[in-house]
Amino acid sequence: MDSFELAQAVPATSNTPHPSGLATIAAIATPLGRGGVGVIRLSGARAYDIACQLTGKTAFTPRMASFCRFYQADGTIVDEGLVLYFKGPHSFTGEDVIELQGHGGMILQNQLLARVFELGAKQAGAGEFSYRAFDNDKLDLVQAEAIADAIDATSAAAASSAIRSLSGEFSQKINQLLEQLIYLRLHVEAAIDFPDEEDVDFLSDGVIQDKLEQTQDKIQQVLATAKQGQLLRDGIHVVLAGRPNAGKSSLLNRLAGQERAIVTNVAGTTRDTLQETVVLNGLTLHLTDTAGLRDTDDTVERIGIERARTAITQADMLLMVYDVSRDLAEDSTPLQLAEQLFGKLPEAKKLLIIANKSDLLTDAHDKAQKASSQNEITQRGYEQVNVSCETGSGIETLIETLCAKVGFHPPENSLIARTRHIDALRRTAGHLTEAHEQLTVFQAGELVAESLRQAQLSLGEITGEFSADDLLGKIFGSFCIGK
Ligand SMILES: Nc1nc2c(c(=O)[nH]1)N(C=O)[C@@H](CNc1ccc(C(=O)N[C@@H](CCC(=O)O)C(=O)O)cc1)CN2
Ligand SMILES: Nc1nc2c(ncn2[C@@H]2O[C@H](COP(=O)(O)OP(=O)(O)OP(=O)(O)O)[C@@H](O)[C@H]2O)c(=O)[nH]1
Numbered sequence: 001m002d003s004f005e006l007a008q009a010v011p012a013t014s015n016t017p018h019p020s021g022l023a024t025i026a027a028i029a030t031p032l033g034r035g036g037v038g039v040i041r042l043s044g045a046r047a048y049d050i051a052c053q054l055t056g057k058t059a060f061t062p063r064m065a066s067f068c069r070f071y072q073a074d075g076t077i078v079d080e081g082l083v084l085y086f087k088g089p090h091s092f093t094g095e096d097v098i099e100l101q102g103h104g105g106m107i108l109q110n111q112l113l114a115r116v117f118e119l120g121a122k123q124a125g126a127g128e129f130s131y132r133a134f135d136n137d138k139l140d141l142v143q144a145e146a147i148a149d150a151i152d153a154t155s156a157a158a159a160s161s162a163i164r165s166l167s168g169e170f171s172q173k174i175n176q177l178l179e180q181l182i183y184l185r186l187h188v189e190a191a192i193d194f195p196d197e198e199d200v201d202f203l204s205d206g207v208i209q210d211k212l213e214q215t216q217d218k219i220q221q222v223l224a225t226a227k228q229g230q231l232l233r234d235g236i237h238v239v240l241a242g243r244p245n246a247g248k249s250s251l252l253n254r255l256a257g258q259e260r261a262i263v264t265n266v267a268g269t270t271r272d273t274l275q276e277t278v279v280l281n282g283l284t285l286h287l288t289d290t291a292g293l294r295d296t297d298d299t300v301e302r303i304g305i306e307r308a309r310t311a312i313t314q315a316d317m318l319l320m321v322y323d324v325s326r327d328l329a330e331d332s333t334p335l336q337l338a339e340q341l342f343g344k345l346p347e348a349k350k351l352l353i354i355a356n357k358s359d360l361l362t363d364a365h366d367k368a369q370k371a372s373s374q375n376e377i378t379q380r381g382y383e384q385v386n387v388s389c390e391t392g393s394g395i396e397t398l399i400e401t402l403c404a405k406v407g408f409h410p411p412e413n414s415l416i417a418r419t420r421h422i423d424a425l426r427r428t429a430g431h432l433t434e435a436h437e438q439l440t441v442f443q444a445g446e447l448v449a450e451s452l453r454q455a456q457l458s459l460g461e462i463t464g465e466f467s468a469d470d471l472l473g474k475i476f477g478s479f480c481i482g483k
Contacts, residue, residue, distance in 0.1 A: 022095075022132070024050065025124035026116045027482035028109050035104025037081075040113055041482065042121055043091070043129055047098040050119040051083055054100070060085035070102065070112055078111050079103055093129055094136025127479030131472070134464060141464030141475065142171045142421070148479045149233055149416045157282040158232045162416040170229070170415040173222050174462050177428075180215045181456045184208065188452060192445040208448075209439055216432050223425045229417030231408050235277070235284025238402070239311045241341055242321035244291075247356040250389035251321055252276060252289040255399075280399045283408045288315070312342060317406065318351050324386070325360040333376055334384060352405060353377060353384040354398065359391050420475075424461045431455035 024044025030037070042050060052058060055068035065082045072078055081102035091097035102112055117123065130147060133139045139147075143166050150162035164170075187208050240248040256276050274289040290308030291301060312318060320338045322328065327337060334353045339345040377384050385401050387394030403409075435451035438444045460466040 023122040024120065025128055025132075026050075026113060026121035027124035027129070028113055029099075029482045030104065030109075032106055032109065033104070034106075038102055038104035038109040040100040040102070040109065040116060041124075041129065042098040042100070042116065043093040043095045043124075043132060044121070045096060046120055047096045048085065048087075050116060050121055051085065051098040051100070053119050054115060055083060057083075060098075062087040062090070065101075070100065070115065072115060073118065078115055079108050089136065089138075092138065093132040094138045095132060124481065125477075126481050127476030127483055130479055130483055131476040134472075134476075140168075140171050141467065141472075142174065142462060143168060144464075145418060145475060146170075146416055147483065149418075151480070151483070153233075154235065154277060154284045155232070155279040155282055157414070158284065158416060161229060161232055161414045164413075165229070165416045170225075170417065171463050173225070173415075174459060177215065177218055177222065178456065178459055178463075178465070180211070180218065181452060181459065184211055184215065185449065185452045185456065187211070188445060188449045192449060209436075212432065212436055212439065216429065216436065219425060219429045219432065223422065223429065225415060226417035226422050226425055227407070228409065228414045230419060230422055231283065231406065232414055233416050233418060235279075235286055236316040236406055237286045237288070237314060238317045238319060239288045239290060239308075239315040240319045240321055241290050241308060241312060242354075243323070243327050243337075243341070246321040246323045246327060247389045248289050248321045249274075251319070251354065251356065251387070252287055254389050254392065254395055255280065255285070255287060281403055281408075283403055283406075285402075316350070317402065318342070318346055319354050319402075320351060321354045321356050323357050324355045325357050335376060335380065335382060348381040348383075349405065351382060352398075352402060353382060355384055355386045356389055358386045358394060359388040421462050424458050427458040428455045431458060 022044060024042060024046035026040060026042045029039040029041040032038075048060065051060060054070050055066075056071060057066065057068060060066055060083060062085055065084050067080070068083050069080045070078045079102040081100060084099040084101065086092070086097040086099075088095040088097070100112060100116070102108060127144075127148070130139065130144045134141060134144050146162045146165035150159055150166060153159035153162055191208070240251055242248050252274070256278050276287045276289070278285050278287060288311045290311055291304030320334070320341060322334060322337055328334065332340075334355070335345060338351060338353065345351075374384065383401060383405070385394055385398045387398055389395075431451045431454040435448045435455065438447040438451060457466050461471070464472070
């Protein structure tokens with residue numbers, strides 16, 4: 001009997017789904033296209049049977065690779081490759097998992113996948129493998145998100161901090177906080193239930209207050225870590241704005257390290273917004289070069305300027321580029337120029353003033369410019385960096401200033417985080433502030449207990465201990481198919 005006949009001899013298992021009701025899912029796990037090896041992953045109660053029927057083999061040993069041929073129903077060979085079997089619960093998803101490691105290539109992989117569907121597997125939805133791993137407690141929500149973040153990382157630092165989150169470091173911090181909160185709740189509930197126990201007033205003996213304050217400090221620390229992690233993950237949106245010919249496109253090219261934008265000495269060269277993502281000192285910058293802002297009758301340029309204004313309202317940071325040799329009229333300062341350009345003066349933390357073409361300044365000019373503008377800038381809490389896009393001088397300082405302004409530290413032990421985590425941490429901190437007030441101002445035990453309960457719920461959302469289904473749907477739905 002050859003392998004194919006053997007395959008037919010394997011008793012056809014019933015198509016009734018697993019008692020849990022979950023279908024066996026399959027998807028291509030490797031990128032579609034030419035590649036040495038392509039992996040199809042199956043998870044679910046029927047994965048093992050499907051592998052047997054596909055290959056004609058009758059048994060696979062968990063965690064051992066078996067070299068097999070993969071057959072069509074009519075006995076023709078689709079491909080040959082390795083079968084890897086993980087017996088649930090000792091698998092990525094916690095269910096039985098089969099991996100078919102065939103040859104890469106669109107046609108082969110799609111044929112093999114179609115055959116697997118024919119044998120009863122269903123196409124996995126986006127993030128469905130990870131969702132099952134989460135559902136079977138193989139991963140918590142932070143770890144599942146870290147997988148997607150590692151895959152989508154735009155910088156080495158973001159990738160390595162995602163892998164650290166995947167290993168559970170961030171989850172551990174959250175779980176420690178949850179334990180502290182539960183401890184606090186127990187004490188407060190006890191104080192409410194047994195108010196006269198041993199004549200001790202739990203609520204006012206200071207112990208609960210101390211513990212509460214320690215927890216508040218810890219939340220602030222985790223929040224700071226999470227903010228770094230979110231910056232690492234998402235980077236920042238930076239808009240380069242300024243008068244025509246100030247050197248915005250030259251700056252974009254300098255930062256990108258290549259000629260991305262067209263640079264000419266014709267004012268109004270950049271007419272549409274142009275985006276470029278660069279990673280500098282570990283921070284991902286989504287740069288938008290904008291059309292130089294000026295009044296114009298040119299329709300295309302006007303639309304470009306309109307787009308520039310939209311980009312400006314969405315930016316985390318505005319770089320106002322001006323030409324030190326030309327843009328400041330006798331009586332205008334960089335801050336006045338920024339005010340003219342942006343309609344109103346942006347807040348100091350969002351604006352960085354870039355004095356470009358410093359190479360064109362003679363010493364005398366230089367002094368005059370510094371004296372007249374630098375004082376006003378620093379006095380009002382703004383910052384200016386002098387650069388020359390022509391020579392590259394000042395560009396390093398510009399990058400360092402930018403990182404400092406958004407509070408980004410060169411990542412060492414950072415953990416990837418999302419806006420969702422920061423939002424939950426902030427809400428938790430808010431409930432703890434309420435609890436603190438109820439405790440210290442009103443000694444209102446019931447209200448302290450309720451605020452702590454709310455705090456625990458908010459915090460538990462992070463790891464997925466308490467999560468609404470629609471939130472889970474949103475998170476896993478954004479994963480790629482096969483993850
Ligand atoms: N071939 C292959 N490579 C891969 C994955 C995969 O699914 N398949 N992964 C997919 O993301 C990542 C690795 N993650 C994995 C995580 C857990 C288990 C797993 O089988 N865990 C079991 C057994 C652990 C053990 O034997 O020590 C368990 O947790 O019980 C496998 C892969 C990256 N590389
Ligand atoms: N000397 C000198 N020239 C510069 C410097 N930066 C830019 N330029 C020149 O200034 C001119 C305008 O530069 P661009 O980068 O196109 O200016 P822009 O602000 O993007 O201009 P628009 O597209 O019109 O909005 C070009 O001729 C550049 O070569 C600099 O640091 N020093």
